[in-house]
Amino acid sequence: MPTTEPTTELLLEIYDRLLANVGERNWWPVRYDSGAEAGFEIAAGAILVQNTSWSNAERALKNLHEAKIWGYQAVYEADESKIVEAIRSSGYYNTKTKKLRAYAQTLVEEFGGDDANLFDLELSELREKLLSIYGIGEETADDIILYAAKKPSFVMDAYTRRLVDRLGWKVAGNKYADYQRLFMSKLKPNVEIWGEFHAQLDGQAARVCMKRNPLCESCVLLDLCPTGKKNLS
DNA sequence: ATCCTGAGTC
DNA sequence: GACTCTGGAT
Known part of the structure; x- marks a missing residue:
């Protein structure tokens, strides 16, 4: 030992x-939004890259953007089959579609569709909230906290x-x-x-x-x- | 412990 | 053909 x-x-x-x-x-380049949807892009990327290479996840992000399934509200409202189609390259596409929707649902229904309201939570509360969402485990939560919310985890x-x-x-x-x-x-x-x-x-x-x-x-x-x-x- | 699962590399 | 890749749920 x-x-x-x-x-x-x-x-x-x-x-x-x-x-x-x-x-x-x-690390964690933001390609499609440096403004309001930057947090969405980082969080979606964190889910899409789970147990997959970044190149596969990146392609899925690109397809989501081109399909105009972009932002919490858009994911919340989109057909599941459209999301599946867009993110196929990331692997585990059925599971990851549910994960993306679970995160978008939380943002829309509990935080007014604005992740600034979520990210305003104190670090430990933010982490607890993220971990309570389907599809977000410890690593994904810390990715979102560090790279999107910009808090030290x-x-x-x-x-x-x-x-x-x-x-x-x-x-x-x-x-x-x-x-x-x-x-x-x-x-x-x-x-x-x-x-x-x-x-x-x-x-x-x-x-x-x-x-x-x-x-x-x-x-x-x-x-x-x-x-x-x-x-x- | 098993399931989900595409794309590149060896 | 097997392995690896910015995991998590059951």
Whole structure:
């Protein structure tokens, strides 16, 4: 069992190295709306990307926009079959259609169709509300909180867990919250940095620290990683 | 533990 | 052909 815990300084060191290595990621780009519907685009993207590649989710967003099923009211009123057709590329299209509609329904019926009213909730209340909606689990909730509502909730996911495990860090348990706490308890709340940090960790896991055949020899974190040293020895 | 499920990569 | 991808509900 790993017994080491990262310090705040180590986490920031890793952040700096990754950022210096690949530059800022354009994580969660908003293509169709920088104004009133930006929150919708981010939340819809967060649902559509579940267990799927971003390219598939992005295509679904594009099709939704072109079909003019755009915004909470539009999704709320649209035929299910039209949504299914538009988001087919994202996979799990029947399930995701129900998820999109559940989120839109909450926004329209409880928040006047304006996500500013939802995002005004205090962080823990906002998270509880999001988690109560069908189709929104912890990761999707934190995506929406951090990237759309712009409140500090560190996004955890399978990529980041893999990095944490390979770096040999001690984690209190095996749950989402255990891994999330590792970062949130050591980093000062900062929406910009947390958003970029998550993007950097995901990029590293996807392109260097892959599930199989990781590229340890070219990893900028190699000197900090027991798994990498072992792989190369 | 199983179901949902498209598109790219190996 | 199998695997992986910015998961969540049952």
